[in-house]
Amino acid sequence: MANENGKATVAVHKLTSCSGCQSVFLNLGEDLLTLSRLVEIRHFIEAGLNDFEAQVDIAFVEGSITTPEDEKRIREVRERSRFVVAIGACACSGGVQALRNIKDSQHWAGAIYADTAYLDSLADSRPVAQLVKIDLELWGCPISGRQLIATVRALLQGVPPVLPTEKVCQECKRAGNVCVLVSQAAPCLGPVTRAGCGALCPSFGAPCYTCFGASEQPNCEALGERLVGLGIPRRQVAERFVSISSGLETYQQAWERWRIPAKEL
Ligand code: SF4
Ligand code: SF4
Known part of the structure; x- marks a missing residue:
């Protein structure tokens, strides 16, 4: 070839x-x-x-x-x-x-x-x-x-490339960004997203959208709890997990978890 x-x-x-x-x-x-x-x-x-x-x-x-x-x-x-x-x-x-x-x-x-x-x-x-x-x-x-x-x-x-599996948060911290989740209550999914973009969106004050898929050990349950705790409606939290990488099972499970209004649980 x-x-x-x-x-x-x-x-x-x-x-x-x-x-x-x-x-x-x-x-x-x-x-x-x-x-x-x-x-x-x-x-x-x-x-x-x-x-x-x-x-x-x-x-x-x-x-x-x-x-x-x-x-x-x-x-x-x-x-x-x-x-x-x-x-x-x-x-x-x-x-x-x-x-x-x-x-x-x-x-x-x-x-x-x-x-x-x-x-x-x-x-x-x-x-x-x-x-x-x-x-x-x-x-x-x-x-x-x-x-x-x-x-x-x-x-x-003839060797496998070394690709990151860590979270966007780790790139974001190394870039010295102010966390948009903490400072603006923005629904950032960096804590459950694989690094690789250089924390592009948070570097410009925008939340992460899961472009690089799931990181190692993504704790979507805990992140969803945090976002709901910040006052973001459950349905918006659910929809946040299914956007760019919506086919991933871990994000679909999070969508299932948060899409139901609390009163119906
Ligand atoms: S802005 Fe997002 S990616 Fe950056 S540290 Fe905060 S939660 Fe993580
Ligand atoms: S939508 Fe698909 S083809 Fe377009 S930039 Fe994203 S991953 Fe690439």
Whole structure:
């Protein structure tokens, strides 16, 4: 699969997604030159390279399995690739689209579209790993360019990349931020979210939205209690857990836990 010069080959594939994670490749700046020296990119439609059938060493896959076409394509990608790396919250957890899994998606489609006859989508939005074996997950919404380059380098060296599992709070503290949960009673989910973004939102005074998925030992129960204790309505606390990474079981359990009004418990 390496090319005639011995360079590793790469493909970047898109399933159901917003293309934000693919854009991280294009926005790498100087690192894009580094990437082009390290590998040969054979398929990456957003960059003008169209060879879906190319056999490659590393396939990066963005997006969730949401349509019958996604199911077919991901199986073909798996067959043609040595390593498959799921990139972004969509590919790793089903993404924002997995909100449909909580309710009957046909009902929602009927409420949005005048005619649903031409929609060709599955009942659920699923992460790539539910359909094919994957070798690695790169979380984020979108992914981190720094992690992307580090991952390519590690795979080329034949070692697993070192990716964080600690909480966003730890990055946030190292950045010297004032905690928005403590100082503004903002519903920050940093205590249950994996680090990797550099605590981007809290650094600008905004709460964390779970872009990088669940951290090690996420205690959603205790965090939910804290948010309710700050006066945030239970329903808002519940909905907070199911946004970007809504397909993750730990966040769905938190949604189930807090969505019921206290008086009905
Ligand atoms: S993970 Fe976020 S940025 Fe990436 S494709 Fe999905 S919605 Fe877009
Ligand atoms: S602002 Fe959020 S991420 Fe930062 S320390 Fe507070 S709870 Fe943690």
